[in-house]
Amino acid sequence: MPAGIASMRSMYQKNVKLLRCTLSTTIGATDHITSELNKLSMRGKYNGGDQIHTASGSGMDISYIGQSVLHTPDRNLLLNNVLHVPQAKRNLVSVHHFTTDNNAYLEFLPSHFFVKVQETKKTILKGGCQGGLYPFPSSVSASSRKYVYSAIRPSVERWHHRLGHPSISVIRQVVSSNNLPCESNKSSLESVCDACQQAKSHQLPYPKSSSVSSVPLELVFSDVWGPAPDSVGRKKYYVSFIDDFSKFTWLYLIKHKSEVFQKFQEFQTLVEHTFDRKIIAMQTDWGGEYE
Numbered sequence: 001m002p003a004g005i006a007s008m009r010s011m012y013q014k015n016v017k018l019l020r021c022t023l024s025t026t027i028g029a030t031d032h033i034t035s036e037l038n039k040l041s042m043r044g045k046y047n048g049g050d051q052i053h054t055a056s057g058s059g060m061d062i063s064y065i066g067q068s069v070l071h072t073p074d075r076n077l078l079l080n081n082v083l084h085v086p087q088a089k090r091n092l093v094s095v096h097h098f099t100t101d102n103n104a105y106l107e108f109l110p111s112h113f114f115v116k117v118q119e120t121k122k123t124i125l126k127g128g129c130q131g132g133l134y135p136f137p138s139s140v141s142a143s144s145r146k147y148v149y150s151a152i153r154p155s156v157e158r159w160h161h162r163l164g165h166p167s168i169s170v171i172r173q174v175v176s177s178n179n180l181p182c183e184s185n186k187s188s189l190e191s192v193c194d195a196c197q198q199a200k201s202h203q204l205p206y207p208k209s210s211s212v213s214s215v216p217l218e219l220v221f222s223d224v225w226g227p228a229p230d231s232v233g234r235k236k237y238y239v240s241f242i243d244d245f246s247k248f249t250w251l252y253l254i255k256h257k258s259e260v261f262q263k264f265q266e267f268q269t270l271v272e273h274t275f276d277r278k279i280i281a282m283q284t285d286w287g288g289e290y291e
């Protein structure tokens with residue numbers, strides 16, 4: 001269709017001469033027609049069983065029914081219930097449905113037509129006449145790349161979200177190979193995506209602990225750290241024990257991690273004797289030192 005979605009007959013009645021719905025005898029039929037499926041932004045299979053009949057009487061099947069949008073500088077014009085008829089030679093617009101759905105009216109002159117807003121009478125679209133047909137200017141035709149072009153240039157971040165959180169190099173490739181609008185400012189390249197961070201983390205954050213020890217040795221934290229630069233005694237590691245109740249801390253320097261359990265036993269003897277009570281619980285980071 002050279003001139004976009006819609007070559008338009010000056011009056012709906014003229015369309016009726018050319019096309020007649022078998023089922024609908026009234027003008028209120030579903031009656032925008034296109035042969036180009038990519039003109040329909042939202043579509044579904046047509047199950048009505050009707051056909052479009054040409055003046056010669058041959059029937060053309062309807063495959064899909066959907067919606068299309070014509071973009072004009074002022075506003076978008078809706079084409080509801082567009083029938084996808086693969087055999088159709090032209091894309092046709094029903095003036096009746098077009099004006100009803102868009103709160104607009106059309107003025108036809110021998111060489112021009114205007115689409116105007118009903119309330120304000122403002123002209124929102126102007127087109128010419130070709131061979132008795134009034135084609136919509138191709139610059140406002142429904143694009144097969146709907147929703148991609150917009151008045152604002154989406155940021156890299158937004159493309160990252162839209163495309164399912166790919167890496168920056170994938171976004172660049174998609175944007176450049178499809179010639180998509182993209183705002184490239186440095187801050188958006190450096191921003192951190194919350195969803196990606198959460199997806200990469202191995203487990204959810206721990207809830208804040210509300211447990212409080214009421215006596216010494218009720219809970220003791222232990223951790224092993226190293227290898228560190230050799231200490232004076234050539235010790236490379238240390239193991240720490242922190243009492244949750246008092247926050248007293250014991251530190252043992254060791255040469256090898258294998259000494260941890262021995263140091264724990266020393267610590268246990270010392271504190272259980274000092275406080276005259278048993279260690280009730282130990283908490284470690286499962287580093288393997290006590291296995």
Ligand SMILES: [Zn+2]
Pocket residue numbers: 160161165166193194195196197
């Ligand atoms: Zn992400």
